[in-house]
Amino acid sequence: MALFILRRLGAAAIVLFLGSVLVFLGVRALPGDPAVVLAGNEASPSAIAAIRHDYGLDQPLPVQYGRWAGKALQGDFGKSTQDLIPVGHILGERLPVTIELSLLAMIVAVGVGVTAGVIAATRRGKLADYVATGFGLVGLSVPHFWLGILGILLFSVKLHWLPASGYVPFTGDPGGNLERMLLPALVLGTGFAAVLMRQTRSAMLDSLSADYVRTARSKGLAERSVVGVHALRNSLTTVVTVLGLQLGALISGAVVTEQIFVIPGFGKLTVDAVATRNYPVIQAVVLVTVVGYIAVNLLVDIAYALLNPRVRLTGVANG
Amino acid sequence: MTETVLEVDGLVKHYHVRGRGQVVRAVDGVSLSIGPGEVLGLVGESGSGKSTIGKCVLRLTEPTAGSVRLGDRDITHLSRRELRPLRRDVHMVFQDPYSSLNPRFTVGQIVAEPLRRHGVARGAQVTERVREMLERVGLGAEMRTRRPHELSGGQRQRVGLARALILEPKLVVADEPVSALDVSVQASVLNLVADLQRDMGFSCLFITHDLSVVEFLADRIAVMYLGQIVETGPTKKIFAEPQHPYTQALLSAAPEPDPVRQRARKRVVLTGEVPSPVDPPAGCRFHTRCPVAVDTCRTVEPALTGVREADRPVACHLVTSSEIPDITERD
Amino acid sequence: ACSGGGATAKPSVSGAAADNRAVKNGGTLTMALSADPDALDPSTSVTLLGREVFTSICEKLYDIDANSKLVPQLATALPDVSKDGKTVTIKLRSGVKFNDGTAFDAAAVKKSLDRHRTYKKSARISDLAAVQKVDVVDPSTVKLTLSRPFTPLIAQLADRAGMIMSPKALDAEGDDFGANPVCVGPFKFSSRTSGNQIVVDRAPDYYDASKVKLDRIVYKIIVDPNVRAANLKSGDVQAAEELATTTVAGVQADPNLRVISGGGLGNYGIDINIGNVKGSTEKTGPVNTPLGKSPELRQAFELSLDRNAINKTVYNGLYQPDCSPLPLDSPFRDKSRTCSTRDVAQAKQLVAKSGVKTPIPVKLQVPNDATNERLGQVIQQMTKETGFDVSVQPIDFATGLEQGAAGKFDVMVSGWSGRVDPDGDLSGLINTGGANNYAGVSDPGIDDPMKQAAATADQAERATLYAKVTQRAAEVRGNIYLYHNLYYLGMAKNVAGIRYYADGLPRLGTAGFAAK
Amino acid sequence: MSLLEISGLRVGFDTEDGEVQAVRDISLTLERGEILALCGESGCGKSVTAMSIPRLLPPDTTRLSGSIRLDGRELTELPERELREIRGKDVSVVFQEPMTSLNPAFTVGFQIAEVLRRHEDLSRAAARSRAIELLELVGIPAPARRVKEYPHQLSGGMRQRVMIAIAVACSPRVLIADEPTTALDVTIQAGVLDVFRDLRDRLGTAIILITHDLGVVADIADRAVVMYAGRAVEEAPVTELFARPRHPYTAGLMRALPSAAVTGEDGRRRLSEIPGLVPPPYDDPRECAFHPRCPRAEADCTTERPALDTYGTGHLAACFHPLSLTPASGEDS
Amino acid sequence: MVGLVLVAGFLLLAIVGPFLTADPAAQDYTAPLAPPSGAHLLGTDDLGRDALARIAYGARVSLEAGVLSVLLAMVVGVPIGLVAGYYRRFLDPIVMRLVDVVLAFPFLIFAVGMAAILGPSLRNVIIALSVSLFPGIIRVTRGEVLALREMDYVSAAVADGAGDGRIMFRYILPGATSTLIVQATVGIPTAIIGEATLSFLGLGVQPPTPSWGVVLTAAQQFLDQAPWLAIWPGVMIALSTLGFNLLGDGLRDVLDPRSSR
Ligand SMILES: Nc1ncnc2c1ncn2[C@@H]1O[C@H](COP(=O)(O)OP(=O)(O)OP(=O)(O)O)[C@@H](O)[C@H]1O
Numbered sequence A: 001m002a003l004f005i006l007r008r009l010g011a012a013a014i015v016l017f018l019g020s021v022l023v024f025l026g027v028r029a030l031p032g033d034p035a036v037v038l039a040g041n042e043a044s045p046s047a048i049a050a051i052r053h054d055y056g057l058d059q060p061l062p063v064q065y066g067r068w069a070g071k072a073l074q075g076d077f078g079k080s081t082q083d084l085i086p087v088g089h090i091l092g093e094r095l096p097v098t099i100e101l102s103l104l105a106m107i108v109a110v111g112v113g114v115t116a117g118v119i120a121a122t123r124r125g126k127l128a129d130y131v132a133t134g135f136g137l138v139g140l141s142v143p144h145f146w147l148g149i150l151g152i153l154l155f156s157v158k159l160h161w162l163p164a165s166g167y168v169p170f171t172g173d174p175g176g177n178l179e180r181m182l183l184p185a186l187v188l189g190t191g192f193a194a195v196l197m198r199q200t201r202s203a204m205l206d207s208l209s210a211d212y213v214r215t216a217r218s219k220g221l222a223e224r225s226v227v228g229v230h231a232l233r234n235s236l237t238t239v240v241t242v243l244g245l246q247l248g249a250l251i252s253g254a255v256v257t258e259q260i261f262v263i264p265g266f267g268k269l270t271v272d273a274v275a276t277r278n279y280p281v282i283q284a285v286v287l288v289t290v291v292g293y294i295a296v297n298l299l300v301d302i303a304y305a306l307l308n309p310r311v312r313l314t315g316v317a318n319g
Numbered sequence B: 001m002t003e004t005v006l007e008v009d010g011l012v013k014h015y016h017v018r019g020r021g022q023v024v025r026a027v028d029g030v031s032l033s034i035g036p037g038e039v040l041g042l043v044g045e046s047g048s049g050k051s052t053i054g055k056c057v058l059r060l061t062e063p064t065a066g067s068v069r070l071g072d073r074d075i076t077h078l079s080r081r082e083l084r085p086l087r088r089d090v091h092m093v094f095q096d097p098y099s100s101l102n103p104r105f106t107v108g109q110i111v112a113e114p115l116r117r118h119g120v121a122r123g124a125q126v127t128e129r130v131r132e133m134l135e136r137v138g139l140g141a142e143m144r145t146r147r148p149h150e151l152s153g154g155q156r157q158r159v160g161l162a163r164a165l166i167l168e169p170k171l172v173v174a175d176e177p178v179s180a181l182d183v184s185v186q187a188s189v190l191n192l193v194a195d196l197q198r199d200m201g202f203s204c205l206f207i208t209h210d211l212s213v214v215e216f217l218a219d220r221i222a223v224m225y226l227g228q229i230v231e232t233g234p235t236k237k238i239f240a241e242p243q244h245p246y247t248q249a250l251l252s253a254a255p256e257p258d259p260v261r262q263r264a265r266k267r268v269v270l271t272g273e274v275p276s277p278v279d280p281p282a283g284c285r286f287h288t289r290c291p292v293a294v295d296t297c298r299t300v301e302p303a304l305t306g307v308r309e310a311d312r313p314v315a316c317h318l319v320t321s322s323e324i325p326d327i328t329e330r331d
Numbered sequence C: 001a002c003s004g005g006g007a008t009a010k011p012s013v014s015g016a017a018a019d020n021r022a023v024k025n026g027g028t029l030t031m032a033l034s035a036d037p038d039a040l041d042p043s044t045s046v047t048l049l050g051r052e053v054f055t056s057i058c059e060k061l062y063d064i065d066a067n068s069k070l071v072p073q074l075a076t077a078l079p080d081v082s083k084d085g086k087t088v089t090i091k092l093r094s095g096v097k098f099n100d101g102t103a104f105d106a107a108a109v110k111k112s113l114d115r116h117r118t119y120k121k122s123a124r125i126s127d128l129a130a131v132q133k134v135d136v137v138d139p140s141t142v143k144l145t146l147s148r149p150f151t152p153l154i155a156q157l158a159d160r161a162g163m164i165m166s167p168k169a170l171d172a173e174g175d176d177f178g179a180n181p182v183c184v185g186p187f188k189f190s191s192r193t194s195g196n197q198i199v200v201d202r203a204p205d206y207y208d209a210s211k212v213k214l215d216r217i218v219y220k221i222i223v224d225p226n227v228r229a230a231n232l233k234s235g236d237v238q239a240a241e242e243l244a245t246t247t248v249a250g251v252q253a254d255p256n257l258r259v260i261s262g263g264g265l266g267n268y269g270i271d272i273n274i275g276n277v278k279g280s281t282e283k284t285g286p287v288n289t290p291l292g293k294s295p296e297l298r299q300a301f302e303l304s305l306d307r308n309a310i311n312k313t314v315y316n317g318l319y320q321p322d323c324s325p326l327p328l329d330s331p332f333r334d335k336s337r338t339c340s341t342r343d344v345a346q347a348k349q350l351v352a353k354s355g356v357k358t359p360i361p362v363k364l365q366v367p368n369d370a371t372n373e374r375l376g377q378v379i380q381q382m383t384k385e386t387g388f389d390v391s392v393q394p395i396d397f398a399t400g401l402e403q404g405a406a407g408k409f410d411v412m413v414s415g416w417s418g419r420v421d422p423d424g425d426l427s428g429l430i431n432t433g434g435a436n437n438y439a440g441v442s443d444p445g446i447d448d449p450m451k452q453a454a455a456t457a458d459q460a461e462r463a464t465l466y467a468k469v470t471q472r473a474a475e476v477r478g479n480i481y482l483y484h485n486l487y488y489l490g491m492a493k494n495v496a497g498i499r500y501y502a503d504g505l506p507r508l509g510t511a512g513f514a515a516k
Numbered sequence D: 001m002s003l004l005e006i007s008g009l010r011v012g013f014d015t016e017d018g019e020v021q022a023v024r025d026i027s028l029t030l031e032r033g034e035i036l037a038l039c040g041e042s043g044c045g046k047s048v049t050a051m052s053i054p055r056l057l058p059p060d061t062t063r064l065s066g067s068i069r070l071d072g073r074e075l076t077e078l079p080e081r082e083l084r085e086i087r088g089k090d091v092s093v094v095f096q097e098p099m100t101s102l103n104p105a106f107t108v109g110f111q112i113a114e115v116l117r118r119h120e121d122l123s124r125a126a127a128r129s130r131a132i133e134l135l136e137l138v139g140i141p142a143p144a145r146r147v148k149e150y151p152h153q154l155s156g157g158m159r160q161r162v163m164i165a166i167a168v169a170c171s172p173r174v175l176i177a178d179e180p181t182t183a184l185d186v187t188i189q190a191g192v193l194d195v196f197r198d199l200r201d202r203l204g205t206a207i208i209l210i211t212h213d214l215g216v217v218a219d220i221a222d223r224a225v226v227m228y229a230g231r232a233v234e235e236a237p238v239t240e241l242f243a244r245p246r247h248p249y250t251a252g253l254m255r256a257l258p259s260a261a262v263t264g265e266d267g268r269r270r271l272s273e274i275p276g277l278v279p280p281p282y283d284d285p286r287e288c289a290f291h292p293r294c295p296r297a298e299a300d301c302t303t304e305r306p307a308l309d310t311y312g313t314g315h316l317a318a319c320f321h322p323l324s325l326t327p328a329s330g331e332d333s
Numbered sequence E: 001m002v003g004l005v006l007v008a009g010f011l012l013l014a015i016v017g018p019f020l021t022a023d024p025a026a027q028d029y030t031a032p033l034a035p036p037s038g039a040h041l042l043g044t045d046d047l048g049r050d051a052l053a054r055i056a057y058g059a060r061v062s063l064e065a066g067v068l069s070v071l072l073a074m075v076v077g078v079p080i081g082l083v084a085g086y087y088r089r090f091l092d093p094i095v096m097r098l099v100d101v102v103l104a105f106p107f108l109i110f111a112v113g114m115a116a117i118l119g120p121s122l123r124n125v126i127i128a129l130s131v132s133l134f135p136g137i138i139r140v141t142r143g144e145v146l147a148l149r150e151m152d153y154v155s156a157a158v159a160d161g162a163g164d165g166r167i168m169f170r171y172i173l174p175g176a177t178s179t180l181i182v183q184a185t186v187g188i189p190t191a192i193i194g195e196a197t198l199s200f201l202g203l204g205v206q207p208p209t210p211s212w213g214v215v216l217t218a219a220q221q222f223l224d225q226a227p228w229l230a231i232w233p234g235v236m237i238a239l240s241t242l243g244f245n246l247l248g249d250g251l252r253d254v255l256d257p258r259s260s261r
């Protein structure tokens, strides 16, 4: 197991390194000089040059990368060009917001998706199955942002049930925070729930038709434990894998959702930073996203291993 | 030494399992030879390395060590290009009648494929030879346009045979071609193989785990255990007097379809687990399950030598010119 | 005046001056900002939003009043300008303290002005280019020595170039002053969360503390105009600046809210690249596009446009259509000039005369926001009839700035936020080598009177000179001005005391919640 | 009264291609302590017949009629709840694939203990120690260690023994073994068959053994039923069946075995073949289903279906033209 | 089946729709934001353009973006996956590491980055989406190849002396087609939504070209004045992706017997 984690970590490190190079080069490939943006439309060329120098943009690329990566390894991502706030500090403010949003969305998704998937699989071909499958397809097909717009239209503009947007920190006002996060989390969670539902259903159908479920039935076990213990336990590996795979979609969804609901999280930070060519922020945000993504996938692998004794012992996932 | 069609010498095949750092010693020093028109039956338990030998003979997998000679050519180190013309003379029939035929091709295309690959025939000639071959394996010409999924298991195996035999090869490697078939279908395919072999005169490496099948078909038998051959010899002699304890166990474990005789037989039930080829036991590989094993068996690896008769070498310390171990005695 | 400048129905907007309700002490005002300000460093700041926040935390030597007249703020009076115009003496308020408790004096003023003039990243260098030297005469007097007479200086000192920063903070923070600014102001900077909000608290050291009512202002950044309006309606914010024209009516309809307007200084229109081949500050050269080459075609282009219709469809009739860079109420405006109206027939004639084959391809770059994209599409449609084939190419702000300066465009939608002094609306924009002269206009008929006007103190004389400038610019037609924008500030009815002038900066120093 | 009595059992499945008639009118009995073999070619309905007893067929698509009585109790009409009390306790099953029939996610011990806790009301600890005893019973060395292991850590033969341990945990009266040794090597098969024999002798369990290997039938069964296309074509005590098969199909099967090869006039050893294919399971022919492949078929076989006739004690066969009383193909078996 | 009908319907709409409806660019300043009426079945937008015409024309743009980006991704990804899977020993580790790196970026983040780098336009959206899609396609192709390589009929072809090219293209690739077709069908909705999302973020197709994402973005500004404008483009996106998803499910059932459900 330790070896397994170690090997995964090694692979992750390589991916991370290449990823960071990609991030760095990608940011530099963006059209539009950040110094020009910063200097604004009243700028003098000397001010632009000074700014460029200040951010090291006049150095050769490998030097720039080396500096950035070296500092980033020590947790120093530089300062936002927009407001001179240390990027680390900004990340500290924004990350919890997105994590909260994602967690809430995940709770919605897992709650709805897994339950519906299990129900659909056990009631295969019945009304409940069609309803759940229909929901799955529709949920998969509806773009987040439209759902968000519709949600605002219905709940805020027409019904005035929920505030349209904005964010208040959980620590300040838990009620207000949840009230504002509810709709975004629902919107973000829906598509995710749909995917989970479909995968859970399909995994459950697989395990329900597996020989060991027939064995469980032949033991005279109640349907509840046949489904809930034997089938579900084996489907969980799939569910966990899907969770990992869907993380990217979740982050993508968060970008859009935060944009619509004006939630000051990572997604909004990314889009804003790209618009203002805020290099240090873009680099840090994307890098942290990638690190998070890799880390969660690592966790998923480990969870997968824990759920699947075959992997646990041999240290090799065969899925 | 007589002329041979196939000669395998000291063949070793180790699979390196990715990421696990383990080595599967699938085949560990196997030598065998097949003469012209001879059928060699290769038997042994699941995982003993039978298929691996078959694949090495066709260079579908690269041997780790040892040599494979086809006729007078050593093919062990030939490049794929150099090998190509030699492939005319060796063909293979596979176990699974479902995965061994390309589902996208028609039966006609499948059977014609070797002809085309080797440029043996063109145009109408191809059609004619395919028709002929299909007829020979008992399939009507109307089968030519069908696709594999439209055929029964027995019919598929016939197509596989037709494909393997259309170039009239010198050697056919048949990897459990009947194990997936029902008894009644199996009988007709076995008859067909026997007939074709006699008519066309090809040599055959026939891999199976079913002793009654080799008894029916093979001239000689090689018994494998855990990557090694433990005993080989003419079929009749081995069935009449198995010398290696494993061969004895194998023969005694296969139930005879006759209640009176079956129930009267003395049977040996092997104890102990089948060891893994990842970590084969030292000494004689069979010693962990052998009821008559002695201390030497645990440390010294027996050589495959014709102690008693030159044409039937056995790899067992206990087989001596004066004595053959009898595992039933120790019940 | 301009045709139909006030013809479209404007919402009934009450001026802040008219609001003389009593304001009670205390409370937190949350105000929505339309974008994230840049670093709050008066030397480097370039955004309008930055200026809005500065009204609360960084006072200037001078300010404007409701009538756009310059008035002293940290100075005690308008400056003494020597006869030759080259020495400007400014008397300072005494007993003033920075928000960190340190004393405000002439030395501090000198330090700030010098930083504005010389700091390598300063965006104020050109504002104060005429200043040669700053001297401390006595603790409450500074003397500015100019290299040439420069009348617009006082207007510059009424903006960021006139903001005075705490020397102690400057020493401590250096380059990072903008992350933690300390000036003289009714409020002091408290905290900022990136992209989200800026919080300022009542400044205990403020010299006029009794007028300050609010305990705290939270500037909340809400970029999306609909969301800004929605937050206003829901009461999450009590004020929202720069309401989108599409949302003004909705806010006004809300019984708890009202809208006041300000601004009108800025000018917006299109720049046609007529000579910018190597960059706006470089030497101009011939541009090889039909519009760039032919003044007739440019005229035809202008004649295709209907400023009133643009105002109506794109801006709900809430802006001021105009063809001059100077604000409608500017005393420097050329009263005799009228704007062209749409005349397709004449435009077609001009096109025919030019001999260029129609449809004439025109690449129009527009900033990639919804409103500007709409403007682009309307221009496209209007000029189609005349024979132009406009392709609209939205481009993000960052890239747009770069391409504009580099001259990598044919035609682009652009704007200028406007200055109190006419010089600020012209110099650098349409004179040869001006950093923001994207169009690449280079004409002695513009450059010379502009220079002269800057050195002239007499208003009437300046007005004549600027009339020449705008006249000539209209003939060259490197820029076709379309409108002046107005700012609409929405707020809860119980919010009082906001001062909102032509510069469009809501001044919250005296604001608060109405007593009853 | 027999322990188990099945009469007139018919099982069909709804499929997209229409109704599949898997079992068409089967009647059989099972006595206490008896080993009954069900044999026949793939698809003839062996598994379906057996799985009908504990009703382990997919409930949605299965159409079942006829009667199944266990100790006189009608199982076909029993509500699902009560049936669950019977499954694993009175009737239990060992499946063919030892690789997939055990749940890979749980330890062997858990899977054995589960059935004990379900039916015997044992405590966790008691169930665990019973599980160890059971593993010992089915001949697994070091059972105390093995209970903690996962299925993939065991060899095929051991997994099959675990399956048997689960099946016999509650001392069932009927044990259904569906091709329990097909996936195993012969040397291991012998050991597993010994376990069955031993269980029958020690616990008196009646066993229905499904197999297509006539060698296994000959080895272990007391009585055998030969099925073809969803029907029983012959039924007899094992020695009787092998000595004197009446139905041409049974005889054909026996002669098709490689060990029954005969040397022809040309000196070639040959197997006797059964020509043709098993009929598709969709329609229910009114005639003898075997007649197209039958060497003895005559006109009547194509119009009418033969019923089971008695030929001596316990020997039944459904054929209009049964083989004569002389020992069939006695010369080489 | 429903999926097929929906997809066919949308293709039809994309092809003939623009001919039947009004000019999507024609502005009518007198009637901005008009509610649905006889003259404008779905009303008009902020510039008085016919909403129906814009949606019909948008179908063309959106489907083009969806289909072309997937096609492009397939054209690049399938050969790479094929070769990587086939020459497992040499190429596979390299290709897979690179794929891992791209996959370490969430799809939209990557697409946003690509679109920002390339600049907003329909062509660049297609490129950005296909670059974001093709690691997935490489993976799927490779997986199939690895599985098919082990099939006996491929061994048989090797034993016949068939060359690598023939084995890859006549034996392995045809076996993978059904999976790849399904993969393509489920890739298209992802791309359609991707296009809409990029356009929504201002990084995609640019106005006045009316892709559904563009129309929707514009409509979002007028939610309280003209909510109907936001409904239809969203419905279209949802229905077309639904169509492709259903088609994908259907194809999977037909082509891929392994997961018949
Ligand atoms: N590609 C491979 N990678 C790793 N191990 C392999 C591979 N192919 C075969 N093995 C292992 O090599 C050993 C011998 O396998 P082989 O297929 O030759 O056995 P076999 O005698 O044909 O068995 P069976 O009767 O089950 O077909 C087995 O332990 C098997 O698991």
Ligand SMILES: Nc1ncnc2c1ncn2[C@@H]1O[C@H](COP(=O)(O)OP(=O)(O)OP(=O)(O)O)[C@@H](O)[C@H]1O
Binding pocket: D013, D014, D015, D020, D021, D022, D040, D041, D042, D043, D044, D045, D046, D047, D048, D049, D058, D061, D212, D281
């Ligand atoms: N759940 C099911 N749905 C539809 N058809 C079924 C189902 N189960 C079995 N069948 C069909 O019923 C027939 C009899 O199947 P059964 O499993 O009893 O055969 P068998 O004799 O056990 O064969 P084998 O030796 O291959 O296990 C076959 O044609 C099979 O396809």
Ligand SMILES: [Mg+2]
Binding pocket: B050, B051, B052, B175
């Ligand atoms: Mg094999």
Ligand SMILES: [Mg+2]
Binding pocket: D046, D047, D048, D178
């Ligand atoms: Mg069966």
Ligand code: NI
Binding pocket: A191, A192, A249, A253
């Ligand atoms: Ni999603």
